[in-house]
Amino acid sequence: GETIGILGGGQLGRMLAMAAAQIGYRCHVYAPERDSIAAEVCAAFTCAPWDDAASLRRFAQDCAVVTYEFENVPVAPLAALAPTPLLPSGRALETAQDRLVEKRFVADLGGRPAAHARVDTADDLAAAITAVGTPGILKTRRDGYDGKGQWRIASSADAAALRLPGTPLIYEQLVPFVAEFSVILVRGMDGDIRFWDSAENVHAGGILARSTLPASPLVLAQVPEARELARKVADALGYVGVLTLEFFACEDGPVFNEMAPRVHNSGHWSIEGAITSQFENHIRAICGLPLGDTSLAAARVEMRNVIGDMAEDWPAILSDPANRLHLYGKAAARPGRKMGHVTRITVA
Numbered sequence: 001g002e003t004i005g006i007l008g009g010g011q012l013g014r015m016l017a018m019a020a021a022q023i024g025y026r027c028h029v030y031a032p033e034r035d036s037i038a039a040e041v042c043a044a045f046t047c048a049p050w051d052d053a054a055s056l057r058r059f060a061q062d063c064a065v066v067t068y069e070f071e072n073v074p075v076a077p078l079a080a081l082a083p084t085p086l087l088p089s090g091r092a093l094e095t096a097q098d099r100l101v102e103k104r105f106v107a108d109l110g111g112r113p114a115a116h117a118r119v120d121t122a123d124d125l126a127a128a129i130t131a132v133g134t135p136g137i138l139k140t141r142r143d144g145y146d147g148k149g150q151w152r153i154a155s156s157a158d159a160a161a162l163r164l165p166g167t168p169l170i171y172e173q174l175v176p177f178v179a180e181f182s183v184i185l186v187r188g189m190d191g192d193i194r195f196w197d198s199a200e201n202v203h204a205g206g207i208l209a210r211s212t213l214p215a216s217p218l219v220l221a222q223v224p225e226a227r228e229l230a231r232k233v234a235d236a237l238g239y240v241g242v243l244t245l246e247f248f249a250c251e252d253g254p255v256f257n258e259m260a261p262r263v264h265n266s267g268h269w270s271i272e273g274a275i276t277s278q279f280e281n282h283i284r285a286i287c288g289l290p291l292g293d294t295s296l297a298a299a300r301v302e303m304r305n306v307i308g309d310m311a312e313d314w315p316a317i318l319s320d321p322a323n324r325l326h327l328y329g330k331a332a333a334r335p336g337r338k339m340g341h342v343t344r345i346t347v348a
């Protein structure tokens, strides 16, 4: 088989590589950290900085196509990958890397993001609070994940007490949502789009805790509008691969939260809960193969993350035949670190 290049060395890369191996592909991981749980299951590993053009060029020469599992890869150095295709494109990556750019892009396509304002200085923050109101959340525009780089602001006094980090920021209204859900789609090279069923997601401390299917009636009623937006985003970007949009389900309809130009934690349930997983369909899409059926393959599916200290009753988890255990093989457990997940499948 051919070799697929993966930028990023975490659990998403690991699960992509496992899906690729199943259908005969070899993977080559490129990541700056020595320890890579993705590289462990791959044929080749380049450990080099993101901006090392010579290493990127050699890596691309070994690959038929390059993809990414991490959305904060610097875009400019990726020019060194040419002529090997990068899928999804650098434009998709660039759009999703900046919360302000992403919200404007989606709003231009008719989506509804939370009320927000750009913040670079303390004066900007005061103005943003006047315009948007409180409570709100101040976020770094770039590099955030799992709720990192976010500060909740209950009042202008909170804001005055904050020491700004000196990087570009965005202030968002704290959306009074009823539920959260995600739309995950795959778009093939021929423009064919398929959606997985939308999971209802529960976060704790900014980190995904649980995804459940089917979602509640309120969410199900909002999925068509959310899918329509996700389709427009994918088409506008000429997107190839798996794309995720996160939404807040509010009384008056779906509010766009953010997008991820990649497979997503709220789609891990699809490994056992769908006919074709998000990982396999991403590989199929970037390799130009026909897409697999995304239908739900169970009556009910619940995925919960294993986060932090690994203090779980493993024998009990493994003894229950409804459970499917996934551990990512990370060497060190830390508070808030995603160590694995458990998917619970109810057949009937």
Ligand code: ATP
Pocket: 114, 137, 144, 145, 146, 147, 148, 172, 173, 174, 175, 176, 177, 180, 203, 206, 207, 246, 257, 258
């Ligand atoms: P990830 O990329 O890992 O999903 P992130 O760091 O990009 O996370 P967000 O999706 O911006 O973080 O926020 C994490 C969670 O915090 C959201 O899923 C939601 O529960 C809450 N949250 C974030 N922004 C808002 C908002 N404007 N209103 C209400 N809740 C919010």
Ligand code: MG
Pocket: 144, 145, 146, 258
């Ligand atoms: Mg995010």
Ligand code: MG
Pocket: 246, 257, 258
């Ligand atoms: Mg998020």
